[in-house]
Amino acid sequence: QQQVKQSPQSLIVQKGGISIINCAYENTAFDYFPWYQQFPGKGPALLIAIRPDVSEKKEGRFTISFNKSAKQFSLHIMDSQPGDSATYFCAASIFRGSTLGRLYFGRGTQLTVWP
Amino acid sequence: NAGVMQNPRHLVRRRGQEARLRCSPMKGHSHVYWYRQLPEEGLKFMVYLQKENIIDESGMPKERFSAEFPKEGPSILRIQQVVRGDSAAYFCASSPPGGRKREYEDTQYFGPGTRLTVL
Numbered sequence: 001q002q003q004v005k006q007s008p009q010s011l012i013v014q015k016g017g018i019s020i021i022n023c024a025y026e027n028t029a030f031d032y033f034p035w036y037q038q039f040p041g042k043g044p045a046l047l048i049a050i051r052p053d054v055s056e057k058k059e060g061r062f063t064i065s066f067n068k069s070a071k072q073f074s075l076h077i078m079d080s081q082p083g084d085s086a087t088y089f090c091a092a093s094i095f096r097g098s099t100l101g102r103l104y105f106g107r108g109t110q111l112t113v114w115p
Numbered sequence: 116n117a118g119v120m121q122n123p124r125h126l127v128r129r130r131g132q133e134a135r136l137r138c139s140p141m142k143g144h145s146h147v148y149w150y151r152q153l154p155e156e157g158l159k160f161m162v163y164l165q166k167e168n169i170i171d172e173s174g175m176p177k178e179r180f181s182a183e184f185p186k187e188g189p190s191i192l193r194i195q196q197v198v199r200g201d202s203a204a205y206f207c208a209s210s211p212p213g214g215r216k217r218e219y220e221d222t223q224y225f226g227p228g229t230r231l232t233v234l
Contacts, residue, residue, distance in 0.1 A: 006157075032222075034222060036225075042227060042228075043119075043206055043225035043226050043227045043228050044158065044206070044225045045225065046222055046223075046224070049222060089157055089158065098212075099146065099210070099212070100146075100210055100222060100223060101163070101171065102148060102160040102163055102171055102173075102174070103148070103150075103158070103160065103208075103223060104160070105150075105157040105158045105159070106157055107156060107157040108156075108157050
């Protein structure tokens with residue numbers, strides 16, 4: 001059972017455009033929602049993360065929008081660049097005390113940004 | 116501060132052999148997580164360990180797979196009698212003890228992975 005559902009599976013955007021990737025979850029106990037970026041042959045690298053007490057978080061060109069009532073969150077990449085071409089994974093987890101538990105990952109979105 | 120280290124980066128085994136994957140967490144990190152990534156799929160959780168303890172092994176196959184994180188040395192993921200279906204990328208992540216004040220310090224940091232090929 002996929003705890004976190006991610007769409008689209010692949011995305012092609014022109015340079016300078018906005019890339020939008022969506023995720024949905026069912027478990028209301030999730031309280032940590034990170035996005036990871038992965039290049040071929042590399043490990044996932046944390047891009048940005050959000051807790052459910054805020055509806056939006058922005059870091060540079062990357063923004064997470066979070067809708068707690070709809071149990072959805074999305075990643076927006078503004079002014080997309082060819083160097084952003086990678087696979088993006090959303091994830092969710094639960095803090096147990098002060099320690100993060102296992103991550104539940106979406107299946108990934110392969111983003112291609114054309115120059 | 117060195118990141119999470121995994122070795123070997125590539126491992127080739129024949130069916131029936133044993134595979135040992137090693138993970139050295141970031142300095143100061145006491146939690147280790149193992150994930151498996153099959154081609155064209157996301158990462159699937161396998162096991163979560165603290166020093167000398169298994170905290171959550173709900174994602175581990177019941178047979179042939181084991182993991183440890185001893186008091187000294189790296190964490191080891193061991194796969195006995197490998198089969199072709201075990202071919203995948205295996206990633207290790209680490210996180211600090213928790214209770215940090217700065218955001219993201221409690222998150223999981225991933226290593227470069229070990230790509231296992233079973234012939």
